[in-house]
Amino acid sequence: MNWPSRWSRKRNRESQLDSELRFHIEQRTEELIADGVEASEARRRAMIEFGGIESAKEECREARGTYFVEGVVQDIRYGVRTLRKSPAFAAGAILTLALGIGTSTGLFSIADAVLINPLPYTHPDRLVAIYARTKISRRFPVSYPNFLDWARENKAFSAMAAFRSGQFVLTGTGVPEHVRVEMVSAEFLPLLGVAPVIGRQFTPEEDRLGGKPVALISNGFWKQKFGGAPNVVGKSLTLNDEVYTIAGVVPAGFRYWSGNFRRNVDLYVPIGQLDNPLFRDRSAEMETDAVGRLRPGVTLAQAQAEMDAIATHLAEQHPNADKGIGITLVPLRQDIVGNIQPILLLVLAAAGFVLLIACANVANLLLARSAGRAKEFAVRAAVGAGRGRVFRQLLTENVILSVASSAVGLGFAACGTRAALSFLPETLPRASEVHFDGHVLFFTVAACLACAVVFGFAPAMKTARADIHEVLKKAGRGSSGTRHHTQRVFVAVEMALAVVLLAGAGVMIRSLARLWSVNPGFDPHRVLTFVVSSPQPLGSTPSKVRAAERQIRLQLGAVPGIEAASLVGSLPIQGRSLLSFWMAGEPKPATGAQMKTAIFYLVQPDYFKVMRIPLMRGRLLASEDNARSPQVVVIDQQFAREYFGRQNPIGRKIHLYIIGASPEIVGVVGHVKQWGLASDSQSPVQAQMYFPISQMPDNLTGGGSVWEAVARTRGSSMSAVVAIRRHLARLDTQLAAYDFQSMDAILSDSLAERRFAMMLLSVFSGFAVLLACVGIYGVTSHVVGERTHEIGIRVALGAQRGDVLRTVIRDGIFMAGIGIVAGICGALAFTRLLSSLLFQIAPTDPATYSAVTVILATVALLASYIPARRATRVDPVVALRQE
Amino acid sequence: MNQDKAAILKGTLDMLILKIVALGPIHGYAISQRIQQISRDHFQLQQGSLYPALHRLENRDWLEAEWRDTDTGREAKFYKLTKKGRKHLETEMESWDRTAQAVALILRTAP
Numbered sequence: 002m003n004w005p006s007r008w009s010r011k012r013n014r015e016s017q018l019d020s021e022l023r024f025h026i027e028q029r030t031e032e033l034i035a036d037g038v039e040a041s042e043a044r045r046r047a048m049i050e051f052g053g054i055e056s057a058k059e060e061c062r063e064a065r066g067t068y069f070v071e072g073v074v075q076d077i078r079y080g081v082r083t084l085r086k087s088p089a090f091a092a093g094a095i096l097t098l099a100l101g102i103g104t105s106t107g108l109f110s111i112a113d114a115v116l117i118n119p120l121p122y123t124h125p126d127r128l129v130a131i132y133a134r135t136k137i138s139r140r141f142p143v144s145y146p147n148f149l150d151w152a153r154e155n156k157a158f159s160a161m162a163a164f165r166s167g168q169f170v171l172t173g174t175g176v177p178e179h180v181r182v183e184m185v186s187a188e189f190l191p192l193l194g195v196a197p198v199i200g201r202q203f204t205p206e207e208d209r210l211g212g213k214p215v216a217l218i219s220n221g222f223w224k225q226k227f228g229g230a231p232n233v234v235g236k237s238l239t240l241n242d243e244v245y246t247i248a249g250v251v252p253a254g255f256r257y258w259s260g261n262f263r264r265n266v267d268l269y270v271p272i273g274q275l276d277n278p279l280f281r282d283r284s285a286e287m288e289t290d291a292v293g294r295l296r297p298g299v300t301l302a303q304a305q306a307e308m309d310a311i312a313t314h315l316a317e318q319h320p321n322a323d324k325g326i327g328i329t330l331v332p333l334r335q336d337i338v339g340n341i342q343p344i345l346l347l348v349l350a351a352a353g354f355v356l357l358i359a360c361a362n363v364a365n366l367l368l369a370r371s372a373g374r375a376k377e378f379a380v381r382a383a384v385g386a387g388r389g390r391v392f393r394q395l396l397t398e399n400v401i402l403s404v405a406s407s408a409v410g411l412g413f414a415a416c417g418t419r420a421a422l423s424f425l426p427e428t429l430p431r432a433s434e435v436h437f438d439g440h441v442l443f444f445t446v447a448a449c450l451a452c453a454v455v456f457g458f459a460p461a462m463k464t465a466r467a468d469i470h471e472v473l474k475k476a477g478r479g480s481s482g483t484r485h486h487t488q489r490v491f492v493a494v495e496m497a498l499a500v501v502l503l504a505g506a507g508v509m510i511r512s513l514a515r516l517w518s519v520n521p522g523f524d525p526h527r528v529l530t531f532v533v534s535s536p537q538p539l540g541s542t543p544s545k546v547r548a549a550e551r552q553i554r555l556q557l558g559a560v561p562g563i564e565a566a567s568l569v570g571s572l573p574i575q576g577r578s579l580l581s582f583w584m585a586g587e588p589k590p591a592t593g594a595q596m597k598t599a600i601f602y603l604v605q606p607d608y609f610k611v612m613r614i615p616l617m618r619g620r621l622l623a624s625e626d627n628a629r630s631p632q633v634v635v636i637d638q639q640f641a642r643e644y645f646g647r648q649n650p651i652g653r654k655i656h657l658y659i660i661g662a663s664p665e666i667v668g669v670v671g672h673v674k675q676w677g678l679a680s681d682s683q684s685p686v687q688a689q690m691y692f693p694i695s696q697m698p699d700n701l702t703g704g705g706s707v708w709e710a711v712a713r714t715r716g717s718s719m720s721a722v723v724a725i726r727r728h729l730a731r732l733d734t735q736l737a738a739y740d741f742q743s744m745d746a747i748l749s750d751s752l753a754e755r756r757f758a759m760m761l762l763s764v765f766s767g768f769a770v771l772l773a774c775v776g777i778y779g780v781t782s783h784v785v786g787e788r789t790h791e792i793g794i795r796v797a798l799g800a801q802r803g804d805v806l807r808t809v810i811r812d813g814i815f816m817a818g819i820g821i822v823a824g825i826c827g828a829l830a831f832t833r834l835l836s837s838l839l840f841q842i843a844p845t846d847p848a849t850y851s852a853v854t855v856i857l858a859t860v861a862l863l864a865s866y867i868p869a870r871r872a873t874r875v876d877p878v879v880a881l882r883q884e
Numbered sequence: 885m886n887q888d889k890a891a892i893l894k895g896t897l898d899m900l901i902l903k904i905v906a907l908g909p910i911h912g913y914a915i916s917q918r919i920q921q922i923s924r925d926h927f928q929l930q931q932g933s934l935y936p937a938l939h940r941l942e943n944r945d946w947l948e949a950e951w952r953d954t955d956t957g958r959e960a961k962f963y964k965l966t967k968k969g970r971k972h973l974e975t976e977m978e979s980w981d982r983t984a985q986a987v988a989l990i991l992r993t994a995p
Contacts, residue, residue, distance in 0.1 A: 017951075021912060021961045022935060028913040029931075052932030060936035065943050 098406030101359025103413025123194025134327035200249020260290025284322035325594030399457030496820020522673035570603030585654035619668030793880025813865025
């Protein structure tokens with residue numbers, strides 16, 4: 002049977018039932034009239050003999066057992082009508098719930114994309130990030146020769162690939178332009194299961210020194226530069242003055258997050274063609290990372306055992322470079338999201354709290370409302386609605402509420418998620434994958450139904466169970482003590498949850514404030530950082546290169562609005578350039594691993610002026626320190642303390658490994674927090690040294706045609722960008738300057754994860770306080786409303802306004818007090834999860850907890866003061882007449 | 885109303901209805917009248933409670949219903965026994981007889 006006819010039959014059945022019963026009554030009435038009973042009396046008696054018509058109908062429907070669907074439809078219609086009759090209640094409840102559902106759905110969509118969805122590669126569970134393990138870090142970049150040996154000697158992996166970021170300048174298309182390039186092994190994309198949309202992968206022959214220069218281009222680059230033309234394969238690009246042939250186009254959605262792989266890659270070139278002496282040096286690392294695919298059936302532990310054996314073997318073969326170098330394998334997923342996972346779970350839990358508070362609030366609204374509706378339901382029960390029927394009706398109303406809230410909440414979530422993601426553009430991997438898919442909708446539906454049950458169950462039970470006679474006798478005036486009790490419990494729970502969230506946000510804010518006040522060792526304000534690069538070497542001979550580097554410095558220094566500028570090898574906070582060394586007078590250690598290690602900055606003389614790093618002893622680097630003068634180095638206080646103790650380091654010599662220089666220490670400067678404001682002091686390598694770019698040995702001058710640069714500006718740091726570009730072009734039209742970023746921004750990005758957690762916790766705790774406040778206000782108002790009569794009597798009997806005020810406020814404060822105490826206990830447990838994000842502050846920071854207590858107590862006081870004021874204005878005459 | 889009248893024994897209402905309907909198609913009001921008459925006002929039946937029973941029996945396919953005109957020309961819902969209903973009535977009556985005899989025997993022989 003098709004639906005329409007079944008439907009019409011059912012509707013018909015309802016009218017049949019109606020006429021069947023009517024027939025009975027009419028027939029009986031006629032009989033009675035025939036017996037001589039007066040018409041209206043006859044009808045009355047017929048009705049009495051029959052009994053309750055509505056309840057008979059209801060029983061007939063139930064006897065059929067087929068009325069469930071009609072019942073539900075009826076309930077929904079009735080529910081919508083009821084809600085429309087009290088728009089203020091409906092709007093309040095829907096907004097409250099939407100806030101809760103919106104926050105948790107939004108957070109869930111982030112957590113889902115980042116943590117739950119599998120990585121977008123073939124069999125992602127077999128992908129493993131591969132790092133070198135050194136005394137400095139468990140996850141250290143690998144030197145390329147070591148990588149080649151790892152890849153060749155292992156049997157556990159079906160493929161292994163290396164990758165590193167490169168700076169290339171694209172010419173031949175007008176203004177020289179910087180392009181973001183990843184150098185990758187030929188195996189890289191095939192290993193991930195990514196195939197070019199057109200063209201082909203790199204061949205193994207192309208992944209070697211002397212291979213033909215080829216490039217794969219990103220989809221964006223293809224669209225932007227070639228308008229998406231299908232004949233792009235085989236065209237050529239001039240990169241760093243070399244002609245590359247385009248081999249293919251990488252799919253649009255391709256992303257990779259591990260290691261130093263960067264965002265928005267324009268081009269991919271084979272890593273094996275990179276001809277750089279340091280890159281080919283087994284003891285140096287050039288920020289090269291690796292990834293591998295485990296063969297089917299091979300476990301991570303088996304692979305680790307094999308790689309350990311390979312590392313031992315390599316250490317024997319190349320003791321100089323590989324002694325002490327291990328291999329770390331990390332499942333790719335963990336490598337990518339391992340850091341963010343605890344933070345996301347934390348804020349997800351916080352969002353769950355907001356949802357719970359919202360539910361408690363709506364439950365309270367419903368309880369308050371059910372008092373007003375007690376009579377309505379008693380009447381319904383009296384005319385034949387069964388208890389189950391009333392209960393179902395109430396639950397239906399709740400489901401309507403939560404479905405409406407979910408719809409609004411999804412809207413909130415969509416906007417809120419975008420906003421939240423903008424707080425952490427760099428630190429959240431896979432942020433671009435965040436979207437609302439089936440998972441998220443499923444979550445919302447589940448959350449929505451759970452809400453309907455959580456907030457609706459208790460009030461519905463109470464209402465449905467209410468004693469009909471009692472309620473009708475009281476004519477809706479009565480207030481039920483247990484209902485108030487439940488409401489108070491809900492408010493206390495809300496308060497407790499709000500305390501937990503507020504305490505969490507509080508310690509995060511205090512921790513961030515502490516971090517911001519940490520002196521990084523340099524002055525980041527008004528410092529502009531950028532990259533300067535040239536497609537070809539800056540000069541044909543080492544001395545010409547040095548001259549060009551000096552020219553760039555002078556030219557940058559001459560830009561109006563710039564006080565001082567310097568090229569630099571790697572930036573504080575961002576870079577990670579380390580160099581091994583040993584003391585003059587000591588024998589050269591047999592292997593690199595036995596040498597001392599320090600953070601290595603290649604700089605120009607004005608670097609200290611730009612960064613405002615203070616001089617402690619001796620002198621700074623000067624423009625007179627050049628290739629012909631004695632080699633010099635400046636060290637930081639940490640270096641001096643670590644390796645010279647109380648001796649004077651000035652005049653001492655050190656030998657620099659790899660670079661092969663033996664400079665004399667001429668000055669000591671302040672320590673810079675290279676590893677970040679929070680974690681610098683825990684880093685195993687803290688000593689720092691500054692070596693002049695102008696004294697780099699001849700054989701290493703050719704490699705660097707890409708420099709980081711720093712400049713101290715007079716006005717706001719970004720204002721000088723245009724002038725810098727103009728001045729550099731005046732010097733050499735081939736020079737490109739890009740990636741402008743203020744040092745302040747770099748510093749603040751380094752705290753992005755903490756800021757993300759802090760922002761969200763603050764927003765959530767704001768919601769929580771707001772909702773808890775509304776909760777207290779609502780319950781107190783409701784109680785005052787019901788007690789108007791009683792208050793009227795009290796006032797009539799001579800109670801002072803102050804007494805009334807105190808009684809009402811005491812009630813609010815009592816609820817809040819219990820909640821706050823419970824909340825502090827909860828917070829002591831919850832904030833412990835934050836420990837890893839906290840800096841120099843205990844998760845149980847007493848100041849924060851006191852502040853939270855004061856804030857919430859004040860809020861509770863205010864929220865109950867307003868209804869209390871209303872209570873004092875009760876006019877006994879009016880109040881008593883009301884009843 | 886006479887307080888001596890017994891409420892219809894639970895479960896017997898269905899049997900009474902089936903028995904009455906077995907005599908020929910009949911509408912709800914007539915059934916209620918018939919129950920009152922046959923039982924000579926021994927039973928007290930809230931007329932309203934007849935209908936849920938009718939609908940229940942119809943739902944079990946023991947009764948089938950049809951709208952027809954009455955003698956007075958009004959439209960009413962007439963119930964008729966189905967085959968299944970007749971069978972059910974027979975088994976019910978047998979078991980009722982057995983029960984009734986057994987009860988009567990006990991009452992007679994008991995001291």
